[in-house]
Amino acid sequence: MCASTHVPAGMPPDIQQLIREERSLRQPQQQQLNEPAFEGTEKRIEIDFAWSGEESDLGARVISRTMWDKILALCECTIVSHKALKRFDAYILSESSLFVCADKIIIKTCGTTLLLQGLRTLLDHAVNELGLELEWLFYSRKSFLFPDSQRGVHGSLEDEVSLLREVCKEFGCSTGNAYVLGPLNGDHWIMWNADFKEVDSNYRYDHNLDIMMYDLPADVRSKFFNSTVSSTVADHMSLDSGISNIYPGAQVDAINFTP
Incomplete structure (x- = not known):
């Protein structure tokens, strides 16, 4: 089977090249792993919102359980457990986890879930219905062990990038970019970064630690x-x-x- 090398002309040159290289590597990677198994690689969305800093301002925490059930149904996963803590809500999902702070949402799903399929509904509710102000959106995932088992937009990097560009543009950001960290012929990370407004780095900074064994x-x-x-x-x-x-x-x- 030969994969097409056509990439939409509207894509920036660096993203076009990334998509071509990712396609060329899919077949050799799949041949190395002949026995399909559960895909442990997590897809992750992080969203930052502007926040007053006041404890009385619940920010994104006002999103109801009913709404989360609706959003996660689009992603094809469900809430298994929920803990409401002082500073955030923590949810265990049927495939990974969800964390909701006043000013940040982190959703992680694994397997063949359709994480990006729920993004537009989430942003529409947060921005247009709750009046939250977007600051930053980040999507990332490691290279899949079984890429041909992925469904929907996650079936190709091209579709993931196209959806992210489209959704971010709808909500006011047309400058999002895709990046790759690591060798394309080995384990690597795909990342999408979109800044909706400039934020003082002294006020907003994050440190993430990912450990995969x-x-x-x-x-x-x-x-x-x-x-x-x-x-x-x-x-x-x-x-x-x-x-x-x-x-x-x-x-x-x-x-x-x-x-």
Whole structure:
């Protein structure tokens, strides 16, 4: 099978080149992994909103559970658990997680979920119905292990970039850009960055730490597997693996899944 190398002329040259290179690598990557399995690579959206800083201003936290159910249904995932904390709401999803602060939303989904499919509805509700002011939008994902198993816009980088450009333009940003971090012939990250307004970096700064582990020893992997699905088993996994002790005093909302 030969993939087309046609790229829409409206794409900036750097994005066109990125799409061509990503296409050329899909077939060799798939041949290296002949046995399809669960796609652990997470797609992530981060959105920053302007915020007064006042505790009484709930910002994005006013988005209702009903609305989140509607948005996540478009992404083809569901809420499994919810904890409302002092500064943010934390949700465990059927495939990953959602964090909502007054001024920030982070949604992460894995598998073959359609994360970007819910973006327009989320922004429309936040901006046009709740009156929140967009500052920044960021989309990222690692290169997929099984790219041909992805569905919808996530079936190709071209479709992801096209949708992001279209949605960002609808909400006032026409200067979003795609980037790649890492070698295109190996593990790499795809990133989309869109600034809706200039923000003082002394006021707004983020630090993200992503840790992905491969080829773990069998005795370590076994700590995360169990034939029984229950909250008690999940709590035991957190303790036995050491996750509960990474941040002493932190609340751990543990769920064990059957992909």
